[in-house]
Amino acid sequence: MALIPGLPDDIARECLIRVPYAGFSTVASTCKGWKAEIELPQFRSHRKSAGHSQVILVMAQTVLDPARSIGFAKLCHVPVYRLTTFEPVSGSWSELPPPPGFCGGFPMFCQLAAAGSDLVVVGGLDPVSWEASSSVYIYSFITATWRRGADMPGRPRSFFGCASDGDRVVLVAGGHDNEKNALRSAVAYHVERDEWAALPDMSRERDECKGIFHGSKFHVISGYGTAMQGKFEKSSEAFDTATWQWGPVREDALMASTCPRTCVDGDVDDHLYMCRDGDVLALRGSTWRVKAKIPGGVANPSHVTKWQGKLLVIGSARAGEPLKAYVLETRTCTWTNVELPQKFS
Template identity: 55%
Template sequence: MEMIPCLPDEIARECLIRVPYRGFSTVSAVCRGWKEEIESLQFQQQRKASGLTRPIVVLTQAHFTGNSGGATKYSIPPSYRLTVYEPVTGIWAELPPVPGFSDGLPLFCQVAGVGLKLVVVGGWNPENWAVSKAVLVYDFVSATWHRGADMPGVPRSFFACASDSDRMVFVAGGHDDGKNALRSAMVYDVAKDEWVPLPDMAQQRDECKGIFHAGKFHVIGGYRTDMQGRFEKSAEAFDVSTWQWNQVQEDMLEAGTCPRTCVADDVGKIYRCWNGQVAVLEESGSWKAVAELPSDVRVGPCLVTWQGKLLVIGSATHGGFHMSYVLDLHCYKWTRVEAPEEYTGHAQAGCCLEI
């Protein structure tokens, strides 16, 4: 059957690949053939080759309630939702609420983009602060949520999490209900909706940071049970091709440094906020400052990268408005991002999808 009557399929496909991602749910509801087309790998490849894909930044961001003085005022605990920033258009929006969590997103949950899906993993239930093992998947094609397979094993908090952007979401470390730091790791296959255990890391890592680049899942920093809050300098990486952990990198960070701002760009460079600067990890293993952070994003910064750009969201003071800036990673120049007031709440985590 022709995708569009009286048109060759290649012309029909040229029409469909030009539909903005916000129209995917409407177009895919027209007929089964259009839905299958939009979900196909061929469709995404052609859309990307034609330069029609767009970066979409997704953030776990607190609902903002302000007053005339400009100070931020949150309920206790703060209520978080998923917000979307489109760098190309400058549009800010909010994703549909996660079903089953009437008081907002699980606190401290992790988010990862996998193809045309957003995966929300773990966190604390905002109603009772119980640790959640839930996996929630948002499909940008159908604009709907569904529940994935729960994380296996003990409930864990403050774990490292990252995706390969294609099929897998990796999880490692964190701590259990007894505040015991964990070495265990696992991977979630989004297409199969199943978890697979990975070999244990070399050491326990609570409050570690996960990033994925160059075919490896990197777990940075964290601390052991007996060190409670005293962060390690080391990192280790799981090589997907060999299905094993590489040798521990002992001095990736300075002692006592929280790794939460570490991010990788699309060419494999690792950046982080450090001493009021954005710094890049050089091949020598040392950190080099490349740009001074704007003064109004230095408190609680959240970082997301895409296509040679670095988004930083933070505030000038605790409890203040959260401002947004983009750093061009080619020339290290800042651009202020204008956001409506309702999108100036605290951002806990973020990721980027190319749709």
Template identity: 50%
Template sequence: MELISGLPEDIARDCLIRVSYQQFPVVASVSKGWNTEIQLPEFHRVRKSTGHAQKILVTVQSEFDSEKCKTGSLVKAMTMTNPVYKLNVLETETGIWGELPMGPELSNGLPLFCQIAGVRFDLVVMGGWAPDSWKASNSVFIYNFLSAKWRRGADMPGGPRTFFSCVSDHQRMIYVVGGHDEEKNALKSAFVYDVASDVWVQLPDMARERDECKAVFCRSVSGSGTIRVVGGYCTEMQGRFERSAEEFDVATWKWGPVEDEFLDDATCPRTCVDGCDVEGIMYMCKGDDVVSFEGNTWQVVAKVPREIRNVACMAAWEGALLLIGSCGFGEPYMGFVLGLKSGVWTKLESPENYTGHVQSGCLLEI
């Protein structure tokens, strides 16, 4: 069966790889041939290699109540009631915002403090606190951009954990590290989740307990890469962050030695991100600065825009950095993009209903 009647297969495929990600569910429903074609790993590879893959930032973001903000009661409302979190999507090239549909099990909102990561056309939502009971969960929910449908994944092993970190290898796996258990004990355990096979595998333990750490996937020439786990703190420290880091080599399945002085200062590492396709580079916010890690040293890249002193998340892609944050608690969240060559910040235009509190975010290329 021809993909497109009257057209050679290569031209038909060239047409399909140009389709916007928002149209994938429609494409999948047209015919079995089209559905099979866009499901192939080769489709994703060619879409990326030809520059047609779209970079989107998915945020765990609360609904923004404009009336409460205008009357000055937003801060009080946030402290007295549970905010409802949803998944919003920012197209980095166009600046257009959208909202993902929520599955039946998430109809009351996302779990508080859940973590998200993307693998190819799947977005994985893990853990968090149930919004109605605040009970910690080890649940896994997966949204597929090709079908626009949700499915339930295998629960995270080891029982519920909170404030862990997760990171994708952008191919198939998601790595989960650290956090704390229901007794507030910091954890040094780690797992890897094969999204396609829906299988969890336990990794060797880290050398240290790391609550509220940040995991970053560092690409390597060989293609296997390493998982760098930055900062966090042990049970006894309770919020006093460490400066150390350690790396897990995917190829050797071993943790390397702890780097005690990896960070210049003991700070929350939540904004740490990899440098997209540039090997060995990391970015993060440190105080008023955006800094980069390259060649075993941290260097200042730019000043954080004054409007977003409270940075919630960062994303990096070729030639650009994106920051989302606010000027203070209860204030609207906004985004700025930094051109790494020009050094110029550009403010993103965000509709009011996309300015609620951002808990976390992740960048996908689909």
């Protein structure tokens, strides 16, 4: 059966690749043929090569829920995690609906990874019990629906490094268990198969590490061992998905022993970016250099994301103040202010 009656399928595909992502769920529910077409990896590749793909940034944000409070005289409101989306081209902000039954918000400190047209939400702390969760939830941007994935295997872990190859596999490493023991173990999740596989252990325990996928390798940056509790390392190690092996530890991956939270994947020349002491730093080869000064309004960064030669930095001048957002054009090192609606600030 033709995708669109009366038109060759090639022309019909040209029509479908021009549908904005917000209309995918409508397309998918219109007929089975359209749904099958837009779920194909080839559809995503064609859409991207034709210049019709859209960049969508997703981040976990906390909001205070007045209905839930703790502490003396119930004065301390409990933070609730929500997933916020930002479309850089249109400048629009929105909020993803939670999976069914998530009345208390998403797991706190959950990790997010993109896999094809899916968003994978891994682990975090249960918002009611505060215990580490091994849960996996997948949001399809095609059907605008959630589905439950297979739980992360092994001991429950939190504050782990997590990254995706951008296509089908999400990788997890380090973190700590319920006894606060830092972990060396690592696992990989194949989204389409809904299967987990064990990776070889890392050379070191790495609690609160940062996971980044760069150059076909899963880089696990910094973190600390059980005995060091909060004393971050400068080192990193990388897992090669082709050879299924960890490479040697790079002792001086970072300039200083610091939390790697703001580290993100770099561009062609710059391997990594990170924000530190009011600067955006870029790693080229084995040398860190200052790329740009961070605007004062976001001197205390809470979220950093990179895409297509641009760096989004969200933060505040000081802790506790309303959030602001700026985008750095990494080629020209120029900043652009991003309007941040009050609901998301």
